[in-house]
Amino acid sequence: MKEPIQLKEHIVEIVSDAGEGAQKAGTTFAELCAKSGNGLWTVEIIPSEIQPPPHTVGSASGNRIRLSSRPVTNGGDLTNLVVAFNEMALLSRIQVGALAPDVIVIIDNMWATHADPQICKQYREVLDSLSTQGGQVWELPIDAACAKVTDDSAKGKNMFIVGMLSCLYNKDLEVAKSFVRGIFAKKPPAVIQKNMDLIEAGYVFGMNHFSQTFVVAPVKGLPEQVAMNGNTAIALGSIAAGYELCSMYPITPATSASHELAAFFEDFGGLVHQAEDEIAAVGVAIGSNWAGKPALTITSGPGMALKTEFLGLTVMTETPLVCVNVQRGGPSTGLPTKVEQGDLLNALFASPGDAPKVVMAPSSIEECYHIMPLARKISEEFRALVIVLSDANLATGRQLFARPKVVEDMLTTPLDLSPVEAGAKPFDWDLETGLSQRILPGRPNGMWVATGLNHNEAGKINYLAESNQKGMTMRSRKLAVLQSTLKAPEIFGEAEGDLLIVGWGSTRGAIWEAVERAQAEGLRVSAMNIQFISPLPPGIKAAFQKFKKVMTVELNYCDRMGDPYITEENRRYAQLAIILRANTLVDVDCWGMVPGRPLMPCEVHGVIRQEIQALKTKKGI
């Protein structure tokens, strides 16, 4: 065998029919890479049906693993290497454009000689066309080799592949075995032994068949890392935030956050309430918060739509509430399992009337964890609604990040139910800041009634003009006060230049990586990620003015100049761009698309090059 090739990083996919084990093989191998110190981002490949017909494009299922010699913030570009259980799984990845032109494909050669000539034919066609386009195909007798070790090769293939990949990426076999032994720790010894055999066989198979192997060096000197997806991070972050009730209704891709919580929340003294619908889910959370037990609600787009009315009530009654929206493709049912950032304007403006609220977005899986205590803190100090916008990319991606330190700050203490002083008011607004103290039920002398009608300081219904104007002012003022505490967003790169790319939420990793590449090429481009979209932090306009051009990059639809009927006047901008234009009056352009998958750094890189080229051409004229 040749010397292993040293790689900075590699993107590996393992795909099979749904239920055939590629998911398990993928997560196990990823875990192993993490243990061996690689930077990591994994993305689930999920079919859209529960049990699609096998050996079809729609059945492709598996995992995509970006392993790297440095910390990783996103899923990366095109795939470098695919292990495909069959040619249709492979074809589906070709069709969605996931693979690099020079991709290496490792595929089971049993289909070449399958009883069904149709399968043989399509196997050959897929592989031929791939080779033509520059791919390398390694056709190997995987199933046959696997069947030598186990009676049920279909079941055993996952660990066989883990062994094979361990060989391919020069992971230590003994480490791999001991890791997998840990996974199966609770199983009978025979099962453990079978899996050890499979890994070993896979490893040996690799040694015998691979003419080439790879090494992706570990990242050095990182603190202790954890690996999880964004929904798990939200679940754990909710515990860290002191939440004791998660009131929800199932909806993809938000639900798994509550699955995580359901699994262990009761041990923490908390509970998950699955309500009859999303309206009830948010109502329960509001009731609980109002009564003094911290509760949150988690949902996705269609669920947000249903919560609209109650979210307005939260704002009006100044009941603290954090509502997490794990965004998916819209509008309507849209692309339910796929990523998009299309709920930004909904979060900001869905409520009839003027309902000022805080809207913030985590931009990494790590932030999914840390944003939760921050969101709760803001919601309680400002008696405010805080909408946290995550998305399917964060929800199902898995990333390594520094193990959070557990602090007790936000964990609840027993309620103070002492009598309130005479004359205490439930909306004793500080006229400067709009802030006031809550009075929780149970406190003697504090009796008051929360209402969605306009009310005065005492919480009493009031229909007079001054009172309505005052209530509106106080609720709005709180955002200005919060804004005054925010810092200007960091600029990634130089503070001035030709192009500033502005993004929000989960696209940060891909955008910054692209910007970094462009910077390395000497292009004068920087990036900004906006965490608070309401209120917007200070310093944005000033920062924009230092660049010749500012544009947002979003996983959102926008009209494209040059398309039929589209003019400067009627062009519909992407969502963040609308907000920034209104706020700064800077001519913020946008580049948006809605492919239902995360951005790839190479795409953004392409956009940057093109834009800077255009700027130069313009100047030239």
Added chain:
Amino acid sequence: MKEPIQLKEHIVEIVSDAGEGAQKAGTTFAELCAKSGNGLWTVEIIPSEIQPPPHTVGSASGNRIRLSSRPVTNGGDLTNLVVAFNEMALLSRIQVGALAPDVIVIIDNMWATHADPQICKQYREVLDSLSTQGGQVWELPIDAACAKVTDDSAKGKNMFIVGMLSCLYNKDLEVAKSFVRGIFAKKPPAVIQKNMDLIEAGYVFGMNHFSQTFVVAPVKGLPEQVAMNGNTAIALGSIAAGYELCSMYPITPATSASHELAAFFEDFGGLVHQAEDEIAAVGVAIGSNWAGKPALTITSGPGMALKTEFLGLTVMTETPLVCVNVQRGGPSTGLPTKVEQGDLLNALFASPGDAPKVVMAPSSIEECYHIMPLARKISEEFRALVIVLSDANLATGRQLFARPKVVEDMLTTPLDLSPVEAGAKPFDWDLETGLSQRILPGRPNGMWVATGLNHNEAGKINYLAESNQKGMTMRSRKLAVLQSTLKAPEIFGEAEGDLLIVGWGSTRGAIWEAVERAQAEGLRVSAMNIQFISPLPPGIKAAFQKFKKVMTVELNYCDRMGDPYITEENRRYAQLAIILRANTLVDVDCWGMVPGRPLMPCEVHGVIRQEIQALKTKKGI
């Protein structure tokens, strides 16, 4: 008696305890003025409870009538003359700041000598303070005089007042009598006679007690007029638009539109379906439209919130739908009977994902009628959701306007259920325009399935990137096409100048009147009213650039510069201003307030003066 004073216009209020008859007296007198050729705008004064405690501020109920010698577009400024049944009703009008400093008050003097000394005291206090501030008080023995003609003066007072006001405004007694005779036509002769006596007695009473009377000249040469409120106009406009189903759930201030429809819709072959909630109401309308029977839904803010999810489905399935939102004060339950324009951003952006829709707003009661056929036409030609934003001001105000000509254009014809040609597709998008033909159920060969999931031309579910991008593009393109057919909004006044006031919806009348006054003073101010807010019409930015300053005037909250914590960066603008800033990048300022009542021209006039003064000062510096 002195010569009558000739007035250009007068604003008259009649107020009593709820249920005491001021409403009836008001509408009758208004009708009489209309018949005699006056321009007119009436506003209901409605207590917020069903039956508030009598002789309290909260009980004030009645009518406010602006009568004029020219056509009237809004409720006008402060009230010139009040007929108050008691001092608390009067006090409530003082408290809300409705009365001019030199208001004339006609009040029943029976309270001066009431058995309850508390009442006598407060009667005197209210009147004294009013006089001190410059009001004239005419204390008259109304109840006593009325009791001479009828056993039940409480019941008869309304017609007595009509007679009295006929005298005060020099209306012809015989005309008044014959008009009222018409109203009571179906009653027994004794009842008619009693009312004739009351009118006459009131008239004579006026002759005996008024030292001064008024004349407001009729408007000359108008075509035949109708008088109705905006909700009636929407109901009749819906018939003219060819609607056959109104699916709704009661909510103030929208409900009365469906009351109107319920009263006569069945005679037109239509029906009102009161659904179990607003979600169902819109779902029923969508089902009906999809199946081919034109249906609309009508609601107010909280109902809009509940319809959010279904409105997204309408957009995604390209099912035509008109949804009328008669706006009230928000957020949440807010000020349910009062006016505000706070649902603009909700209409535009409530739906999660990108859901392009048409949003338009009538700016007068006349437009409430005419906008309905237009809205239906757009919804069907563009297979689009059209949201029509009316408000409580239009809904409950009454205005005169030219009797609409009935045309048959939009009335339905029998469905074409012929077979569709083979291969016809339910979304056979024209790639330039995004337009396509609907295929109604029942047509042989046309079978297709509407879905809120992303779908291709054939309506089939599709999860691929290109398909999703295409669907989004086609739905968005339709707005650009509609925009290309719109005209630049009319500029009221010169096309260039110092200040351009931009408004939308029901405030047009008050704003334009104010602008007219300012123009008459030589100020260089013009006004623009925007009927289509999505898509915005062409020419807006160009128009804005001709003015030194552009500002919106809205019945909406906005932060005020100079208030604590409010900075250029964090200021929250009024809703239309946000949209215009994003669209034009012009530094559009805003002046907004949320008093729960219509704007008065004098207020806007004040703003104009101040702004132009500020511009001059600035220039001076």
Added chain:
Amino acid sequence: MSLTIDDFVQKEESTCSYGMDDYTTEAARWCKGCGGHGALGALQRMLRDNQVHPEEVVCVSGIGCSSRFPHYLRAYGFHTLHGRALPVSVGVSLARPELKLLTVMGDGDCFSIGGNHWLHTLRYNINSMVMVLDNEIYALTKKQVSPTSRIGTVSNTSPRGSYLEPLNPLSVALGISNISFIAQTASWLPGHMQATLEKAWKHKGLAFVRILQRCPVFMPNAFQGGSVDFPGKFLESPEGIPVDKGILRDAPVVAHDPRNINAAQAVAANSHMEKEPLGLIYYNPEVPTYSDIRYSKVATVDRKAKAKLLDDYLTRYSVES
């Protein structure tokens, strides 16, 4: 032992440390003759008789005339959204099971827009007394037909008479699993109403009380105007609500076993076409409450322990190499 309103006023004068005032904020702003007054008074008397601490009472309501209730009761209150009182009550009951929870709704509120929460919250059996003031009309919005309006009801949305047989809330409720308490009373029967509320108050679980309510303004003719002629029948049983005929001229008293679901369904069936049952229709105090079920499985952990546990959980995700 039938009591008139006057008797009650008498009774109110007996001394005790919480008086009626302690449960009263402002004068209730319902119309004269509105059944809301009677219901509020009955509740306040019951609270007074039981010397309930006002600060421990939470009254959650929806939107409607009836839902103004919390504003007139001196207690903590949450006047929520139309149809949405029950979810908020579920939240309060999960958050603070020790508070004394009362939910008040109207017929449109509970049975029309709020129907789904009604169905499911009955099944949760949260610990709350749930009063529906059923005037068979939408009153606050000025007279539209409600699900419980009799067929032919002339309203602003059914000016030619309503089209459907009314919904029977009793028979629907009796079809829901986990129901534990269903009673019916009327706003013009103060004695019976107070006794009903008292029984409901003491029930652990969801006590669903439908109060037939007079609305003289928009529905004067419902329930024979809430008059002596109202065709009710009292349900009598040892553990039931004491029969108190109040003003009713002739209302039979029938034996009824509230523990028997089939008997309850029979009594409820067609109630609006025959005589309306008054009293305890169904009763099963054994059904566990939702908070009891849930909290029986929830650990009690202090801050320290919680922090430790979280740290342990993080270890599961650790990738120490």
Added chain:
Amino acid sequence: MSLTIDDFVQKEESTCSYGMDDYTTEAARWCKGCGGHGALGALQRMLRDNQVHPEEVVCVSGIGCSSRFPHYLRAYGFHTLHGRALPVSVGVSLARPELKLLTVMGDGDCFSIGGNHWLHTLRYNINSMVMVLDNEIYALTKKQVSPTSRIGTVSNTSPRGSYLEPLNPLSVALGISNISFIAQTASWLPGHMQATLEKAWKHKGLAFVRILQRCPVFMPNAFQGGSVDFPGKFLESPEGIPVDKGILRDAPVVAHDPRNINAAQAVAANSHMEKEPLGLIYYNPEVPTYSDIRYSKVATVDRKAKAKLLDDYLTRYSVES
């Protein structure tokens, strides 16, 4: 005359002008063994046997595995929102009473988020066959507890077992006014299912059919796995659904009068704890449909007459002086 699946395949081969293909689009993309396949097949056979014109069929569904139904049926369809199929069906039935309307939902869809529409649409008695594919689980979202899940069900949101007794859709439905047709069948009894759908199809009014549905992926153990051991009992009556035991090993046949609401309630009570009734539970063909009620009062007017009438109405608002 019990038929096996094979018998049905046989029967399908008999010639007639619409064949099974005429009711089929693509191969249904449900899992192997999913009860959806059986339900779809039974429906298609029924349509074929009745030679229904496919273009006159409208199939409305919500969101869930079950709600993919219209995509596999060659007919007009509307795949709406989670829980919201019924309002759209109400709209279709009002717009086009002549179309043949079928509404398909899942248990979460209909009984949880859609509960309010279910309640009220049963009361409207629109003219639609309404099939609920009840697998006692949320399948599309990958296993969360549903209102009909048995207590103790382990799901992703109830990993330690669900907390509540299941909702009984039959007993709730039987408490709703204006119900006209309630039947229950099971997805692994093709003969009985087809007969049930046939009876429901021919019913004028809302025919509510609950189909106990196998979901081998997420709820394999419900209904004894849909096996020979499933504890059902067949309801027999002259106007009922022919008994067809299919594979069931021992399922008693009991006489039942579907016209008797009390008998129906008794049969429905505790059905999930005892034997599940199969067949026609309640039947009242006299209940008028909502569109019949409404259109009986709606005038038929042509364009000209309508325009004239509108002009007349405008005159009422005219202020000619």
